[in-house]
Amino acid sequence: RQINGLPVADNKWDGYHIIEGEVVERDSEDYEYLLTRKKNQSAGTKNWHQAKDYCQWLGNLTILPFDLPTEAQWEYAARNRGEKRYYATNNGYLQYRNGQYFNPSTGYYIDYADDEVNAGTGLEDSLGKWPANPLGIYGMSNNISEWTNDWYSPDYYQGSPELNPQGPKSGEEKVMRDGKGSMTINRVNKPIKRDSYYPSSSFRCSLQQKTPAIALN
Incomplete structure (x- = not known):
């Protein structure tokens, strides 16, 4: 998109909805914000x-x-x-913060420490x-x-x-x-x-x- 002189994205968001007719320009405040916040997130898709x-x-x-x-x-x-x-x-189990999981092989609930958390709810x-x-x-x-x-x-x-x-x-x-x-x-x-x-x-x-x-x- 940069090589072809196009904006970073076809549309601009207000956080929840597309703002019709506005785009994210390269080197703008919106662009820097997106680089900082979203560069390590998964890429959302439309289809x-x-x-x-x-x-x-x-x-x-x-x-x-x-x-x-x-x-x-x-x-x-x-x-x-x-x-x-x-x-x-x-390890094959979801370990949320302040939780435990059930191991069907042993029939027991397994406790774990906070530094062993491996998943989130969001x-x-x-x-x-x-x-x-x-x-x-x-x-x-x-x-x-x-x-x-x-x-x-x-x-x-x-x-x-x-x-x-x-x-x-x-x-x-x-x-x-x-x-x-x-x-x-x-x-x-x-x-x-x-x-x-x-x-x-x-x-x-x-x-x-x-x-x-x-x-x-």
Whole structure:
């Protein structure tokens, strides 16, 4: 956008709504504020196409096969290569401040110290605020839903391929993973076109390797 002489963003916000006809100019006070506050936050999206386009642009820029992850790829990473993990945290559990969790393997509640907190109840305000999962990936259990490449079908996994499932060939909604208190196996379906930006709707790009993903649902 800078190379083409365009403003930083197509619209300006008052904190809650778009201010029609106003843009965020480079080097303005609004621009500096956004750099300071939002540079470490996840990128909110208006619809699936924005996430898809960004990953493909990144691929063209780097000459690497970047794309949105398939749903199976997302879950495989969230579950530390397919382990039976409830949440995509450092230990598989959500550890909120001043809380405890139930371990079904032992039948006991587990207490932990404040410095062992690994999740929050609201949107993550800074990526990397909580520990990464065992693969070193951050933000896969942070109350922010992420777009995947797959079309949504409620019964797709009843007859899907075991290796490298790509989702249905068509549909009206896309699959999003993670979200408010979501476990690693929870899935959400969202319309492909939406009217507004949502800070709780984001994405991550995946470097597509030749190793096939395994259906885990």
